[in-house]
Amino acid sequence: MDALTYRPCVGIMLLNAEGLVFVGRRKSKRGPDVHPMPYEWQMPQGGIDEGEAPYDAALRELREETNVRSAQLLAEAPNWLTYDLPTEIGKKSWRGRFRGQTQRWFALRFTGEDTEINIDAPDNGRHKAEFDAWRWERMDRLPELIVPFKREVYVQVCAHFAHLAGA
Incomplete structure (x- = not known):
């Protein structure tokens, strides 16, 4: 690979x-x-379409996975973060075309009400549900919730955005 x-x-x-x-x-x-x-728990994420700016992709992915539109940019990670897929997953995911993902991370403040979040019919029902449950979680717990092969990326994301934890 x-x-x-x-x-x-x-x-x-x-x-x-x-x-x-x-x-x-x-x-x-x-x-x-x-x-x-x-x-099985993770933050929203997704691919960048050809010609799409990373921040625009972040807003689109957030809508497509959570239905959220009420959000303001707080910070952007200073560099791309990369992880490799385990070989057995890599052969199945994306038809084996990629060895993993390189991600640009954004921190956004949710400015809406929790009722805006709709994981069952995200983007007003235009997208398939990717999550079957959701919750608000402490930032320091995120690395222990993600699959092990993505854990180092979550550690780095939390380090970049640690100053945003708490009210």
Whole structure:
């Protein structure tokens, strides 16, 4: 997989007025009787379309995954953060074209009401749900909630945006 490139992507740390961060639980392809597995919680993220600016992609992905439109830019991570997919996942994801993702992260303040968040019919129902549950979480807990191969990126994101934690 060394010759493969990284998929350009954005990540969004959405903070509420108390400085807690939105996390969604990835929608499972397992049946309803199966218990949730660890590390299914993550912040919104997604690919950058050709010709799209990273910040515009972040706002679009936030809408497509959470329905949120009420947000203000707080900060942008100073550099791109990269992770490799485990080999078995890399062969299935994106038809094996990428070795992982390189992400530009943005911190946004949620200025709306929690009722604006709609993970069941995001972007006013124009997109498939990617999360089956969500909650506000302390920033310092984020790295322990994400899949291990993304953990170092979350550690770095939290370090970049640590000054935004709390009200």
